[in-house]
Amino acid sequence: MTIDTTADGVSEGLPARHIEAFLEHLRTAGYVDSTLRKKQRILTAFVRWMKGDCSSIRSSQTQRSATREFAR
Numbered sequence: 001m002t003i004d005t006t007a008d009g010v011s012e013g014l015p016a017r018h019i020e021a022f023l024e025h026l027r028t029a030g031y032v033d034s035t036l037r038k039k040q041r042i043l044t045a046f047v048r049w050m051k052g053d054c055s056s057i058r059s060s061q062t063q064r065s066a067t068r069e070f071a072r
Contacts (some may be wrong), residue, residue, distance in 0.1 A: 015047045 021035050022043070030070075 015050075019043045033057070 019040065023040055026036055026039065
């Protein structure tokens with residue numbers, strides 16, 4: 001399965017390459033597609049937030065929730 005990070009608002013470039021490399025590492029390690037999609041959504045939201053689109057992460061509660069989800 002290939003997950004397109006550009007479709008989720010992460011333009012080509014350094015962040016997209018790192019996300020794709022990380023997802024490929026997880027894919028090789030045997031992670032299921034649903035988990036890969038969840039991790040990809042969290043990472044692309046983080047990249048958008050880092051680029052200044054704070055509307056994708058609205059509150060500290062959401063940030064804590066996303067952090068807990070990613071850590072699973």
